[in-house]
Amino acid sequence: MNPMKTIHTITELKNELRNARKQGSSIGFVPTMGYLHEGHLNLVRECKKENDFTIASIFVNPVQFAPHEDFDSYPRDMERDSRLLSDLGVDILFNPSREEIYPSGYMTYVEVENLGKVLCGKSRGTHFRGVTTIVLKLLNIVSPDQAYFGRKDAQQAIIIKKMCRDLNLDVSIRTIPIARDTDGLALSSRNVYLSKEERASALFMPRALQLARSKMEDGLHDAAAVKELIRSEISKTQLIKIDYVEVVSLDLLEEVSTVDPRNTLVAAAIWAGKTRLIDNFILGEI
Amino acid sequence: MNPMKTIHTITELKNELRNARKQGSSIGFVPTMGYLHEGHLNLVRECKKENDFTIASIFVNPVQFAPHEDFDSYPRDMERDSRLLSDLGVDILFNPSREEIYPSGYMTYVEVENLGKVLCGKSRGTHFRGVTTIVLKLLNIVSPDQAYFGRKDAQQAIIIKKMCRDLNLDVSIRTIPIARDTDGLALSSRNVYLSKEERASALFMPRALQLARSKMEDGLHDAAAVKELIRSEISKTQLIKIDYVEVVSLDLLEEVSTVDPRNTLVAAAIWAGKTRLIDNFILGEI
Numbered sequence: 001m002n003p004m005k006t007i008h009t010i011t012e013l014k015n016e017l018r019n020a021r022k023q024g025s026s027i028g029f030v031p032t033m034g035y036l037h038e039g040h041l042n043l044v045r046e047c048k049k050e051n052d053f054t055i056a057s058i059f060v061n062p063v064q065f066a067p068h069e070d071f072d073s074y075p076r077d078m079e080r081d082s083r084l085l086s087d088l089g090v091d092i093l094f095n096p097s098r099e100e101i102y103p104s105g106y107m108t109y110v111e112v113e114n115l116g117k118v119l120c121g122k123s124r125g126t127h128f129r130g131v132t133t134i135v136l137k138l139l140n141i142v143s144p145d146q147a148y149f150g151r152k153d154a155q156q157a158i159i160i161k162k163m164c165r166d167l168n169l170d171v172s173i174r175t176i177p178i179a180r181d182t183d184g185l186a187l188s189s190r191n192v193y194l195s196k197e198e199r200a201s202a203l204f205m206p207r208a209l210q211l212a213r214s215k216m217e218d219g220l221h222d223a224a225a226v227k228e229l230i231r232s233e234i235s236k237t238q239l240i241k242i243d244y245v246e247v248v249s250l251d252l253l254e255e256v257s258t259v260d261p262r263n264t265l266v267a268a269a270i271w272a273g274k275t276r277l278i279d280n281f282i283l284g285e286i
Numbered sequence: 287m288n289p290m291k292t293i294h295t296i297t298e299l300k301n302e303l304r305n306a307r308k309q310g311s312s313i314g315f316v317p318t319m320g321y322l323h324e325g326h327l328n329l330v331r332e333c334k335k336e337n338d339f340t341i342a343s344i345f346v347n348p349v350q351f352a353p354h355e356d357f358d359s360y361p362r363d364m365e366r367d368s369r370l371l372s373d374l375g376v377d378i379l380f381n382p383s384r385e386e387i388y389p390s391g392y393m394t395y396v397e398v399e400n401l402g403k404v405l406c407g408k409s410r411g412t413h414f415r416g417v418t419t420i421v422l423k424l425l426n427i428v429s430p431d432q433a434y435f436g437r438k439d440a441q442q443a444i445i446i447k448k449m450c451r452d453l454n455l456d457v458s459i460r461t462i463p464i465a466r467d468t469d470g471l472a473l474s475s476r477n478v479y480l481s482k483e484e485r486a487s488a489l490f491m492p493r494a495l496q497l498a499r500s501k502m503e504d505g506l507h508d509a510a511a512v513k514e515l516i517r518s519e520i521s522k523t524q525l526i527k528i529d530y531v532e533v534v535s536l537d538l539l540e541e542v543s544t545v546d547p548r549n550t551l552v553a554a555a556i557w558a559g560k561t562r563l564i565d566n567f568i569l570g571e572i
Contacts, residue, residue: 010454105538108418108452110396132394140454166394168296168426252391 004086006093010141013094017055017142020091025052029144029171031135034058035075035189036084039179043148044088046176055142056085057094059101063109064130075192094142101137109133112159112166118253119155119267120278123243131156132163139164139171147171152178152186154265154280155253161286175286178279180206186279198272201239205270205279208233212266213281221259223247230268243269243276250284259283290372292379296427299380303341303428306377311338315430315457317421320344321361321475322370325465329434330374332462341428342371343380345387349395350416361478380428387423395419398445398452404539405441405553406564409529417442418449425450425457433457438464438472440551440566444539447572461572464565466492472565484558487525491556491565494519498552499567507545509533516554529555529562536570545569 007013020027028051030043047054058081065071078095085093109129115121116128139147149157161173179187184206185199194202208230212220220226230245245268249256256264260283267280293299306313314337316329333340344367351357364381371379395415401407402414425433435443447459465473470492471485480488494516498506506512516531531554535542542550546569553566 014456106452107399107401108396108449109399110394110453113393113395115393137452137454140456163394166392166423167396168423170300170426 001089002091004082004090004093006082006095008094008096009100010096013055013092013141016092020053021143026146027051027053027055027142027144029138029142029147030054030056030090031138031147031149032056032058033060033074033189034081035077035192036081037179037187037189037191039150039152039176039187041084041088042179043150043176044085044090046174047146047148048089050146050174051144053092054090055092055094055144056090057096057138057142059094059096059134059138061101061130061134062098063102063133064127066124066126069124070190070193075189101134110136110163110167112163115155115159115162115253118248119244119246120269121155123269128156128159132159135160136163136167136169139169144171146174148174148176150178151175151282151286152188152278152280154267154282154286157286158250158253158265184210186277188277190275190277193275194272197239198275201237202270202272202275202277204234204237204240205268205277209266209268209279209281216259216266216283223255223257223259226259226266230266234268234270239272241271243271250282250286287375288377290368290376290379292368292381294380294382295386296382299341299378299427302378306339307429312432313337313339313341313428313430315424315428315433316340316342316376317424317433317435318342318344319346319360319475320367321363321478322367323465323473323475323477325436325438325462325473327370327374328465329436329462330371330376332460333432333434334375336432336460337430339378340376341378341380341430342376343382343424343428345380345382345420345424347387347416347420348384349388349419350413352410352412355410356476356479361475387420396422396449396453398449401441401445401448401539404534405530405532406555407441409555414442414445418445421446422449422453422455425455430457432460434460434462436464437461437568437572438474438564438566440553440568440572441539443572444536444551470496472563474563476561476563479561480558484525484561487523488556488558488561488563490520490523490526491554491563495552495554495565495567502545502552502569509542509545512545512552516552520554520556525558527557529557536568536572 028047110132111129157175250263262284264283269278314333396418397415443461536549548570550569555564
C-alpha cells in the first residue's frame with residue numbers, strides 16, 4: 001500500500017487523478033469538513049471497499065455557514081484527521097485553502113430550489129446553497145465514480161442526489177447509516193461543544209426518535225401524532241429548545257399527514273445551549 | 287466521413303461519446319437554439335477545425351425565457367438546420383425533448399451572481415440563470431474539450447466562462463466574432479421577426495456602434511461621451527426604443543468612466559417594434 005498523499009492544490013490533485021484513472025482505477029470520494037468521527041470513518045471504509053482509489057477531502061466550507069454561525073469556531077484537528085485517514089488506507093487527502101476553492105471574485109452558486117428551503121433550510125437560509133456549491137465544485141475537481149455521504153445529514157444527502165440527477169452528473173451518490181455513540185447520540189463534530197449537562201439533555205432527541213420509530217412499527221401512521229410524541233418526549237428536559245420536528249416524504253421533503261413506510265423522513269433539530277444538533281430516521285431508501 | 291447522427295436522448299448521446307473518447311478524439315461542442323444562421327455556422331466551422339469530433343445541439347431552452355417572452359414563437363426549422371449541420375460535417379446533432387432536459391420535478395439552477403444582473407440581465411431578470419443552467423447541463427452531458435459561443439452574446443460568453451472557471455470545469459470556452467449581414471446588422475435568429483421598416487431602423491444600432499468605435503480609435507476615451515454618441519445616433523430614427531447603451535469592463539461587466547483599450551465592452555440593446563436586438567464591440571479578449 002502506498003502512503004497517503006496530502007494535496008493542497010486543484011492542479012496537483014487533477015494530475016494525480018489522471019494517473020489513477022489511466023490505470024483504470026475506480027475512484028471513490030469522501031468529502032468532509034474534518035474533525036473526523038466514526039461516522040466519517042465509516043464513509044471511508046465503505047469507499048475503500050467499493051473503489052480501487054479513495055480520496056478524502058477536508059475543507060471547512062465558509063459559504064455554508066451564515067455570518068452568525070460557527071465557521072470560525074468549527075473544530076479542526078488536521079494532525080489527528082490525517083493520521084486517521086492514513087491508517088484507513090486513504091490514497092489522497094485533499095486539503096485545499098479557502099483561496100484555492102473560492103478565489104477572489106468568486107460568484108457562482110448552485111441551488112436545489114425547493115428542497116433547500118424546508119427543515120434545516122428554514123433556520124439556515126443559505127446553508128444548502130453553500131453545500132451544493134462546494135459539493136458540485138469538489139465533484140467537478142475529483143470526478144469520482146462514487147461519492148459518500150452520511151445519513152445524519154439526510155436532507156443534505158437528498159439534495160445532493162437531486163442536484164446530481166438534475167445536472168446530469170455521472171457520479172453515484174452513496175449514503176451510509178448514522179453512527180452513534182454508546183449513549184445513542186448521533187456522532188457529530190459539533191458534539192465537542194456540549195457541556196456534560198447539555199449532552200445528557202441532548203439524548204432526549206435520539207430517545208424520542210427511537211420511541212416514535214417503535215410506535216410507528218406498531219402501527220402509528222398519523223404524522224401529527226408522531227410529531228407530537230417526539231416533541232413531548234424531547235420537552236421532558238428543560239435544557240433543550242426544539243428547532244423543528246418534521247415528518248416529510250423522503251423524495252420531495254414535503255410534509256405528509258400519513259406515514260408512507262417506504263418514503264418517509266422523520267427529522268428533528270434542537271438547540272442544546274448554543275449548539276444545534278440534528279437527528280433523524282428514514283423509512284425507505286435515500 | 288460518416289453521416290451525421292441525430293440523437294434525442296442523453297443516454298444514447300453518452301454512449302456515442304464514450305466511443306469517440308475511447309478512440310482518443312478531441313470533442314468540440316456547439317450548443318444552439320437552432321434556426322441557424324452564418325454566425326452559428328462559423329462556430330461549427332471553427333469547432334470542426336479545432337476538434338476531431340463535433341457535436342452540435344439544438345434545444346430552445348424554456349428556462350431562459352421569461353413568461354412574457356417569445357419562447358412559443360421563437361423560430362424553428364429542424365429540417366433546414368439538420369441539413370446545414372450535416373453539410374458542414376457535424377458528427378452528432380443532439381436534439382433532446384424538453385422532458386429529456388427538464389423532467390418533471392426539475393429544480394436545480396446555477397447562477398453567476400453579479401454578472402447576470404447587469405446589461406441584458408436588467409430587463410431579463412432570470413435569463414442568464416436559465417442560460418448557465420442549460421449550458422452546465424449540456425457541458426456535463428457532452429463533456430467536451432472545447433465549447434463554442436458567439437460574441438454577439440458577449441455577456442453570455444463572459445458569464446459562461448466565469449461559471450466554468452468558478453465551478454472548476456475542464457472545458458475550454460472559445461468565442462467567435464459577430465457575423466453580420468451585408469447591411470451590417472448582426473445575425474440573429476430573431477431578425478426574421480423584423481418588418482422591412484423595422485430592419486432599416488435597426489441598422490442605426492450597428493452604425494452607431496461602428497461610429498463610436500472609430501471615434502474611440504481616434505482617441506475618445508470618456509465612457510459617458512461614448513454612450514451619448516451611440517444614444518444620439520440611434521435616436522435619429524423614431525422607430526427604435528433603446529433598452530440600454532453601456533460601456534463596461536470586459537471581465538467584471540462593471541460600468542467604467544474611462545475606456546480601457548484592453549478591457550472594455552460597449553454593448554447596446556434596442557427594441558424594433560416587438561423585437562429586441564443586441565449588438566456590441568469589444569476592446570480586449572473574452
